[in-house]
Amino acid sequence: MAHGLNLAQLQAVHYTQGPCLVLAGAGSGKTRVITHKIARLIETGMAPRKIAAITFTNKAASEMRERAKSLIGRQAKDVLVCTFHALGVKMVREDGHVLGLKPQFSILDSDDVVGILKDAAGGTADVATARQWQWTISKWKNMGLDYKEALAQAADDNERAIAVLMQRYDERLTAYQSVDFDDLIGMPLRLLRDHPEVRAKWQTNLGHVLVDEYQDTNATQYELLKLLVGERGHLTAVGDDDQSIYGWRGATLDNLKKLPVDYPQLKVIKLEQNYRSTSAILRAANNVIQPNPKLFPKTLFSELGEGEPVRIVDCDSEEHEAERAVARILSLRAAANPPPDWKNFAILYRANHQAKPFEKALRKANVPYKVSGGTSFFDRAEIRDLCAWFRLWINNDDDPAFLRAITNPKRGIGHTTLGRLGEFSKAHRCSMFGALFNAMLEDAMPAKGRESLLEFGRYINDLEYRARQTRGAEESLAFLLDWLKEIGYEQHLYDAEDSEKVAAARWTNVLEFCDWMAQRAGGQTTTAADTTTVSESKSLLEVSQTIALLSTISEREKEQDMVILSTLHASKGLEWPHVMLIGVNEGLLPFKLDDDDGRQQKVSDDTAQRLQEERRLMYVGITRAQRSLAVSWTKRRKKGRELVSALPSRFIAEMGLDSNTAREDPREKLRKLREEFAARKAQSSAAASPDSN
Numbered sequence: 001m002a003h004g005l006n007l008a009q010l011q012a013v014h015y016t017q018g019p020c021l022v023l024a025g026a027g028s029g030k031t032r033v034i035t036h037k038i039a040r041l042i043e044t045g046m047a048p049r050k051i052a053a054i055t056f057t058n059k060a061a062s063e064m065r066e067r068a069k070s071l072i073g074r075q076a077k078d079v080l081v082c083t084f085h086a087l088g089v090k091m092v093r094e095d096g097h098v099l100g101l102k103p104q105f106s107i108l109d110s111d112d113v114v115g116i117l118k119d120a121a122g123g124t125a126d127v128a129t130a131r132q133w134q135w136t137i138s139k140w141k142n143m144g145l146d147y148k149e150a151l152a153q154a155a156d157d158n159e160r161a162i163a164v165l166m167q168r169y170d171e172r173l174t175a176y177q178s179v180d181f182d183d184l185i186g187m188p189l190r191l192l193r194d195h196p197e198v199r200a201k202w203q204t205n206l207g208h209v210l211v212d213e214y215q216d217t218n219a220t221q222y223e224l225l226k227l228l229v230g231e232r233g234h235l236t237a238v239g240d241d242d243q244s245i246y247g248w249r250g251a252t253l254d255n256l257k258k259l260p261v262d263y264p265q266l267k268v269i270k271l272e273q274n275y276r277s278t279s280a281i282l283r284a285a286n287n288v289i290q291p292n293p294k295l296f297p298k299t300l301f302s303e304l305g306e307g308e309p310v311r312i313v314d315c316d317s318e319e320h321e322a323e324r325a326v327a328r329i330l331s332l333r334a335a336a337n338p339p340p341d342w343k344n345f346a347i348l349y350r351a352n353h354q355a356k357p358f359e360k361a362l363r364k365a366n367v368p369y370k371v372s373g374g375t376s377f378f379d380r381a382e383i384r385d386l387c388a389w390f391r392l393w394i395n396n397d398d399d400p401a402f403l404r405a406i407t408n409p410k411r412g413i414g415h416t417t418l419g420r421l422g423e424f425s426k427a428h429r430c431s432m433f434g435a436l437f438n439a440m441l442e443d444a445m446p447a448k449g450r451e452s453l454l455e456f457g458r459y460i461n462d463l464e465y466r467a468r469q470t471r472g473a474e475e476s477l478a479f480l481l482d483w484l485k486e487i488g489y490e491q492h493l494y495d496a497e498d499s500e501k502v503a504a505a506r507w508t509n510v511l512e513f514c515d516w517m518a519q520r521a522g523g524q525t526t527t528a529a530d531t532t533t534v535s536e537s538k539s540l541l542e543v544s545q546t547i548a549l550l551s552t553i554s555e556r557e558k559e560q561d562m563v564i565l566s567t568l569h570a571s572k573g574l575e576w577p578h579v580m581l582i583g584v585n586e587g588l589l590p591f592k593l594d595d596d597d598g599r600q601q602k603v604s605d606d607t608a609q610r611l612q613e614e615r616r617l618m619y620v621g622i623t624r625a626q627r628s629l630a631v632s633w634t635k636r637r638k639k640g641r642e643l644v645s646a647l648p649s650r651f652i653a654e655m656g657l658d659s660n661t662a663r664e665d666p667r668e669k670l671r672k673l674r675e676e677f678a679a680r681k682a683q684s685s686a687a688a689s690p691d692s693n
């Protein structure tokens with residue numbers, strides 16, 4: 001097991017007596033330390049289920065599980081590898097009853113939250129305002145505040161009003177037996193903080209907790225972590241202060257500073273060798289991050305050789321930029337034999353909307369690509385409709401799911417009827433579903449409306465019963481298809497869409513989703529949020545319970561051979577042989593900074609801090625590249641409908657490249673291509689792929 005680790009890494013892996021912090025730059029093998037340490041802990045006799053490894057995304061979790069599996073085999077499946085949120089789901093499912101929550105609680109998605117907030121505020125607010133409330137409440141929850149504490153620290157009347165709204169909002173969530181995304185951290189924290197027996201249970205159950213990307217944890221997550229590991233502090237955290245890019249979401253570098261204070265026995269280990277990138281790439285990264293104040297001094301070197309110079313690509317417009325990116329991918333592929341896989345290329349950008357021209361250009365050139373971190377499969381309206389039905393089978397009290405299921409597809413139940421049902425359920429303090437079977441409902445609405453409601457209720461009960469009996473892949477698929485036919489979902493899609501093509505695509509998604517669910521019922525796959533690894537067939541009801549959780553917190557990831565388009569934020573922790581950073585313009589990266597035009601000497605503290613975070617984002621982007629890096633910017637950008645002239649980002653100059661060699665010159669490229677062609681010919685058939693590592 002020792003192979004493939006340097007001395008400092010080995011030290012981190014073997015130190016299991018107490019808390020350990022690995023603090024090191026990008027690509028220095030921090031994540032590798034975590035996987036090897038999992039293996040080491042198991043080797044020394046710790047039961048795999050006593051180990052928890054916390055990652056930043058579900059994708060990172062499944063990758064880590066794979067890596068652990070290749071080191072230690074099947075035992076890896078019992079290690080709890082998941083995100084903070086998935087851990088939260090597990091904790092709330094096991095112990096939420098202490099807080100009055102049943103194990104079959106629902107997790108609300110962002111749209112549900114906005115709907116509930118609007119409703120709780122009297123129903124007149126627009127979506128933008130409701131999103132603002134959502135943002136503020138989320139911020140408070142991430143600071144570990146309940147509505148009373150939020151009220152006490154509110155800065156103005158507006159915030160006080162939101163704190164009052166927060167109370168009503170949380171009351172509704174309790175009534176719906178539902179939680180929002182932030183509760184998945186806040187509730188476990190309350191469980192451990194306020195309930196010693198629960199705390200004792202988790203501290204005994206977990207022998208060691210490992211955390212990747214520690215620099216991006218927020219205050220609540222840190223508190224949770226501390227309570228999970230207790231005073232013994234069997235904790236390994238790895239991180240890089242230069243890669244902290246979630247400050248805007250409440251992550252705080254204070255957690256890095258607090259660790260040595262809260263754990264005086266903390267062992268701090270630094271790693272200095274970068275195993276990912278060539279020296280040319282690493283130098284550009286070091287230059288960019290250099291102006292930022294240093295929390296901990298570090299140096300980083302690479303032994304992978306100088307490599308290709310970093311390319312700066314000047315473009316006229318976004319379309320031009322996209323064309324050049326595609327041309328670069330094609331020429332890099334043409335230059336190697338066999339050509340590197342598509343998945344070796346990544347196009348990274350600051351904001352989601354920047355992907356569009358690139359998608360168009362890639363499609364035009366028939367290049368397979370995947371937008372990662374964009375709209376997830378589970379965010380599609382049709383999938384969310386189906387998930388609402390599942391949520392309702394599992395948790396009849398989930399009112400948002402009830403409303404979504406009863407109206408998708410429409411079943412002739414009008415708004416008036418639903419409105420009356422809503423009022424009745426409020427007056428009688430029960431869920432809308434519960435109200436259906438209340439004898440007093442007779443007085444609240446005309447018989448006709450009531451009859452259709454009851455019919456729906458009976459149908460849900462019937463489905464729940466049938467789903468419980470349905471096991472295995474084949475039965476499940478048959479059940480799902482029957483159900484979709486019964487509710488007329490395909491027709492519903494065709495009615496809702498003007499374009500038949502769009503409707504057909506949505507129906508294909510539905511079928512793909514059913515197939516995927518059926519496979520899970522057959523016991524095939526494991527996913528990041530589903531921490532209990534599936535190995536035998538499950539009933540469809542059990543499967544839908546985990547799907548309902550997945551619907552908001554997981555992306556369905558398949559390993560496919562495609563060019564990756566990703567935001568810089570979503571690229572954290574990942575690596576590709578060839579990376580293109582695009583839209584590296586002032587105003588985009590760094591993103592618009594209020595009082596800073598790049599020339600002023602003095603800027604406000606806030607702006608200076610945001611600039612530091614933007615610089616870290618650029619650093620993250622550069623350090624994703626293993627062998628080649630191109631950085632492009634455009635002379636003109638779209639602003640609304642207009643084309644305005646634009647400047648290259650200050651970060652391009654800061655990379656400190658020699659402008660003569662770095663600019664991409666078409667003539668030089670041609671020369672290189674010729675050279676490579678000649679070299680390949682000489683090598684003839686024996687040529688091995690430089691990309692097959």
Ligand SMILES: Nc1ncnc2c1ncn2[C@@H]1O[C@H](COP(=O)(O)OP(=O)(O)OP(=O)(O)O)[C@@H](O)[C@H]1O
Pocket residue numbers: 004005006009024025026027028029030031032033240243274275276572573574575623
């Ligand atoms: N000792 C080593 N020998 C050889 N390769 C290594 C070694 N340590 C790490 N690597 C490789 O270097 C690359 C970067 O490692 P890893 O992803 O663990 O770095 P990291 O510090 O987590 O990076 P980031 O800060 O971007 O998350 C990986 O491909 C990994 O397999």
Ligand SMILES: [Mg+2]
Pocket residue numbers: 030031032212213573
């Ligand atoms: Mg990492």
